[in-house]
Amino acid sequence: MNTDSTTEIEILRPDFPRGHFRAALFDFDGTLSLIRRNWQGVMIPMMVDILAETGTDESREQLEEHVEEFVMRLNGKQTIYQMIQLAEEVTNRGATAREPLDYKNQYHDLLWQQVEGRIAGLETGQYTRDEMTVPEAHRLLDRLQAAGIELFLASGTDEKYVVDEVRHLGLDKYFGERVYGALDDYKKFSKAMIVQKIIADMAVAGDQIVGFGDGYVEIEEIRRVGGVAIGVASEEEARVGINDWKRQRLTRAGADIIIGDYRCQDELLRLLEI
Numbered sequence: 001m002n003t004d005s006t007t008e009i010e011i012l013r014p015d016f017p018r019g020h021f022r023a024a025l026f027d028f029d030g031t032l033s034l035i036r037r038n039w040q041g042v043m044i045p046m047m048v049d050i051l052a053e054t055g056t057d058e059s060r061e062q063l064e065e066h067v068e069e070f071v072m073r074l075n076g077k078q079t080i081y082q083m084i085q086l087a088e089e090v091t092n093r094g095a096t097a098r099e100p101l102d103y104k105n106q107y108h109d110l111l112w113q114q115v116e117g118r119i120a121g122l123e124t125g126q127y128t129r130d131e132m133t134v135p136e137a138h139r140l141l142d143r144l145q146a147a148g149i150e151l152f153l154a155s156g157t158d159e160k161y162v163v164d165e166v167r168h169l170g171l172d173k174y175f176g177e178r179v180y181g182a183l184d185d186y187k188k189f190s191k192a193m194i195v196q197k198i199i200a201d202m203a204v205a206g207d208q209i210v211g212f213g214d215g216y217v218e219i220e221e222i223r224r225v226g227g228v229a230i231g232v233a234s235e236e237e238a239r240v241g242i243n244d245w246k247r248q249r250l251t252r253a254g255a256d257i258i259i260g261d262y263r264c265q266d267e268l269l270r271l272l273e274i
Contacts, residue, residue: 008242009257009264009271016228016256017207019273023198024144025191025222027076027213028155028162028181030234030246032137035118035165036157037236042111044068047086050103054095072249076217078156078182078189080104108158122168129170134234136262141174143265147274149210150202152178154194154218159183195221210272214246216253223254228272231255 029036047067074082083100090097121127151174155162159181166172183189206225211218214232222229231250235241242260
């Protein structure tokens, strides 16, 4: 479904919190950044190749369907969880699995073949920062910051990459040190932990947090504490419209509002009373 994201805001829960927000939590890839767009097109084929090598009787089409289900179900969590699942899938098919970290490194090497060119393009001016972000993200962050709302970023991508890509996109001025990503000791990071950190450090109630994300994890965590969850069903390639697959998942996750990008921010901020 491609609809006009300049006007469309889908309200799923009309009684969402309004007007007294002190913090905003953003996911990164697909919610703000488009540097890693089409990461699924790298991860899923890699995993299908690995599972096909186990000697399974499943067709490639069957494997693709199965892999896509668990990859996207785990989307928003740290990448290592998808690789832990991959290792379990290899073992379940009677083969010897590599360490999940090895699979993660293999995936990063493949993805870097796409990401490297985009980052280089930002450095040379081939791409603008606006071209590599969800439309009008910078303007939204400007307005939230001007409203006195503290901005936080939490991503399932490794923190060292997130910090670098935030800088390349000129987003560091909004988030400062409040950028969190996956750690080698993966049990020490989760989006739930970041939500609790915001509540504790800022002494805010859950309903004083607004969250933006294109995956189910951040939506569930924001809703769990009583905040308002904005599902960003972004079309990452076209940069316009609503991605219906994302919309369906965000709806199931409990999003209060669905948008395609931030062109609708005038109306969105009016609805949120910001």
